[in-house]
Amino acid sequence: xxxxxxxxxxxxxxxxxxxxxxxxxxxxxxxxxxxxxxxxxxxxxxxxxxxxxxxxxxxxxxxxxxxxxxxxxxxxxxxxxxxxxxxxxxxxxxxxxxxxxxxxxxxxxxxxxxxxxxxxxxxxxxxxxxxxxxxxxxxxxxxxxxxxxxxxxxxxxxxxxxxxxxxxxxxxxxxxxxxxxxxxxxxxxxxxxxxxxxxxxxxxxxxxxxxxxxxxxxxxxxxxxxxxxxxxxxxxxxxxxxxxxxxxxxxxxxxxxxxxxxxxxxxxxxxxxxxxxxxxxxxxxxxxxxxxxxxxxxxxxxxxxxxxxxxxxxxxxxxxxxxxxxxxxxxxxxxxxxxxxxxxxxxxxxxxxxxxxxxxxxxxxxxxxxxxxxxxxxxxxxxxxxxxxxxxxxxxxxxxxxxxxxxxxxxxxxxxxxxxxxxxxxxxxxxxxxxxxxxxxxxxxxxxxxxxxxxxxxxxxxxxxxxxxxxxxxxxxxxxxxxxxxxxxxxxxxxxxxxxxxxxxxxxxxxxxxxxxxxxxxxxxxxxxxxxxxxxxxxxxxxxxxxxxxxxxxxxxxxxxxxxxxxxxxxxxxxxxxxxxxxxxxx
Numbered sequence: 001x002x003x004x005x006x007x008x009x010x011x012x013x014x015x016x017x018x019x020x021x022x023x024x025x026x027x028x029x030x031x032x033x034x035x036x037x038x039x040x041x042x043x044x045x046x047x048x049x050x051x052x053x054x055x056x057x058x059x060x061x062x063x064x065x066x067x068x069x070x071x072x073x074x075x076x077x078x079x080x081x082x083x084x085x086x087x088x089x090x091x092x093x094x095x096x097x098x099x100x101x102x103x104x105x106x107x108x109x110x111x112x113x114x115x116x117x118x119x120x121x122x123x124x125x126x127x128x129x130x131x132x133x134x135x136x137x138x139x140x141x142x143x144x145x146x147x148x149x150x151x152x153x154x155x156x157x158x159x160x161x162x163x164x165x166x167x168x169x170x171x172x173x174x175x176x177x178x179x180x181x182x183x184x185x186x187x188x189x190x191x192x193x194x195x196x197x198x199x200x201x202x203x204x205x206x207x208x209x210x211x212x213x214x215x216x217x218x219x220x221x222x223x224x225x226x227x228x229x230x231x232x233x234x235x236x237x238x239x240x241x242x243x244x245x246x247x248x249x250x251x252x253x254x255x256x257x258x259x260x261x262x263x264x265x266x267x268x269x270x271x272x273x274x275x276x277x278x279x280x281x282x283x284x285x286x287x288x289x290x291x292x293x294x295x296x297x298x299x300x301x302x303x304x305x306x307x308x309x310x311x312x313x314x315x316x317x318x319x320x321x322x323x324x325x326x327x328x329x330x331x332x333x334x335x336x337x338x339x340x341x342x343x344x345x346x347x348x349x350x351x352x353x354x355x356x357x358x359x360x361x362x363x364x365x366x367x368x369x370x371x372x373x374x375x376x377x378x379x380x381x382x383x384x385x386x387x388x389x390x391x392x393x394x395x396x397x398x399x400x401x402x403x404x405x406x407x408x409x410x411x412x413x414x415x416x417x418x419x420x421x422x423x424x425x426x427x428x429x430x431x432x433x434x435x436x437x438x439x440x441x442x443x444x445x446x447x448x449x450x451x452x453x454x455x456x457x458x459x460x461x462x463x464x465x466x467x468x469x470x471x472x473x474x475x476x477x478x479x480x481x482x483x484x485x486x487x488x489x490x491x492x493x494x495x496x497x498x499x500x501x502x503x504x505x506x507x508x509x510x511x512x513x514x515x516x517x518x519x520x521x522x523x524x525x526x527x528x529x530x531x532x533x534x535x536x537x538x539x540x541x542x543x544x545x546x547x548x549x550x551x552x553x554x555x556x557x558x559x560x561x562x563x564x565x566x567x568x569x570x571x572x573x574x575x576x577x578x579x580x581x582x583x584x585x586x587x
Contacts, residue, residue, distance in 0.1 A: 022266035037226030162201030178303025250294030259403035327424025328404025376518035544571030
C-alpha cells in the first residue's frame with residue numbers, strides 16, 4: 001500500500017484523467033486503416049506526435065525497416081463434387097500462390113476450438129493420423145503457427161482453418177518472433193494457409209464426410225522489408241532518470257481496429273500527457289513506446305526495439321507494461337489479467353486502489369509484444385479489462401485474443417461501438433497507478449518469493465509426471481533454498497522503504513532485485529539466450545525441464561526415452577545453475 005503522501009499524489013494524478021484527447025484519437029483512428037507500412041499508419045503516428053509537439057514532450061520517431069507479410073486477398077472454389085465459391089482469407093506469412101491456382105483434395109481433421117485465451121496458441125493434433133501427404137487439411141481454430149508447423153511436418157499441401165464464428169479473424173501463422181536471423185531464417189511457413197468462417201467451414205466439412213471434395217485456391221500477400229514509424233517517448237524522472245519503466249502498445253491494426261488497439265493508443269497518449277505534466281513527481285523515468293509491425297510482423301516493432309536498445313534495456317529497464325485493448329465494451333472485469341509472479345500482490349493492490357475492484361493474474365502468454373523475456377525484465381499486464389465470464393456465456397462469445405473479449409477482434413467489425421469511454425477511463429487509471437508506483441517506489445516492489453513458490457510447484461509437478469524415470473530432487477532442494485534466502489532478503493530490506501533512493505543500501509537492494517529478474521525471468525520464460533528471441537509458440541514454465549511430462553508417451557529404454565533423459569539432464573543443469581546464481585546475489 002502507498003504512504004499517505006504518495007496516495008495524495010496518486011489521487012491528484014488520477015484526477016487529471018480526461019477523455020477529451022482519447023475521444024479525439026478514437027475519432028481520428030476510426031477513419032484510418034493502420035496497416036503496417038501504409039500511409040494511414042504514418043498518418044496515425046503523426047497525429048499522435050502532434051500532441052507530443054504541442055505539449056513539449058521529448059520523443060523520437062524511429063523509422064526501422066521491419067520484415068512484414070501483408071495479406072491482400074484469397075480465393076477458394078470447390079470444383080468437385082459441386083462447383084461453388086467460398087469467401088476465405090489468408091494470414092500473414094502464408095505462402096502466396098499469386099495467380100497460379102493450386103488444386104487438391106480437402107480432408108477434415110478435427111483439432112478443436114480454444115476453450116480459453118490460454119488455448120489460442122496451442123495445438124491438439126492427434127499423433128495417430130492417417131496419411132495426409134499432399135492433402136489440404138480443413139480444421140478448427142485460428143491460423144496459429146503450432147498447428148501449421150505440425151501439419152506441415154505431416155506433408156500436407158495446405159491448411160484451412162474454420163473460424164469459430166460468422167467472421168473470419170485475421171491472423172499470422174509464422175513462428176518467427178520479429179525479423180528472422182540466421183537461426184530462424186528457414187522457419188517461415190512453407191505451405192499456403194487459409195481461413196473460412198464457421199458456417200461455410202461446416203458446409204465444407206459436411207461435404208468431406210459424404211464424398212471426395214476437390215478445391216482450387218489462390219492466396220495473395222505482399223512480403224518485404226517495410227519502413228514503419230515507432231514512437232519513442234522519454235519522460236525523465238527527477239532522482240534516478242536513467243532508470244525507467246517501459247509502457248507500450250501497438251499502433252498498427254487489422255482494418256479500423258478500434259478495440260485493438262486504437263483504445264490502447266488513446267490511453268498511451270493520455271498517459272504521456274499526464275506523466276509529462278506531473279514529471280516533477282516522478283522519481284524515475286517513464287518510457288512510452290508505440291510500435292508498428294505487431295500484426296503483420298509478429299511483434300516486429302517491439303523486437304526491433306529490443307534489438308536496437310537491448311543493452312540499455314538490460315541495464316536500466318525496471319519493468320515493462322503492455323497496453324493492448326483497454327476500454328472495450330462490457331469489459332468490466334479484472335479477473336483475467338496477466339502478470340509475472342513477482343508482481344502478483346503489487347498488481348492486485350494497484351487495481352484495488354485505482355478502481356476498487358478485485359483482480360486475478362495468470363502467467364503471461366508468449367505473445368502480446370512480450371519481446372523482453374530473453375533480457376529478463378519483470379512484466380505486468382498484457383491485455384486489459386475483460387468481459388466477465390457470465391456475460392460471455394450470456395452473449396455466446398467464444399475466446400479471442402483482444403478487444404476485451406469482444407468477438408469483433410481482428411475483423412472488419414472492430415469499429416467505434418467496441419470502445420467504451422467509461423471503461424477506458426478506468427483502465428487508464430489502472431495503468432497510471434501501476435506505472436507511477438513502479439517508478440516511484442524506493443525499493444522495487446517485486447517479490448520473488450512468489451516466483452520461487454511457483455517454480456517449486458512447477459518442478460514438483462514435473463517430478464510427479466516423470467515418476468521414477470527422472471530425479472528432480474536437486475532442483476527442488478535449490479529452489480527451496482532460494483526461497484528461504486529470498487524471505488531473509490526481503491526481511492532485511494523491509495526498513496529501506498523510508499530511505500532515499502540514493503541511499504547505498506537502497507541502491508544495492510534494487511540492483512539485486514533487477515538482477516534476480518534477469519536470471520529468474522529468463523529461466524522461467526525462455527529457451528534461447530540473452531538478446532535472442534524464442535519462437536512464437538507456447539512456452540511452459542521452466543521450459544528446459546518441461547518435457548518431463550512426456551515419459552508416458554515413450555517406451556522405457558527406447559532411443560527416444562534416452563534422448564529425453566539426456567535433454568532433462570542438461571535442462572536441469574541450466575535450472576540449478578540459474579537458481580544458484582540467484583542465491584549468490586542474496587548473500
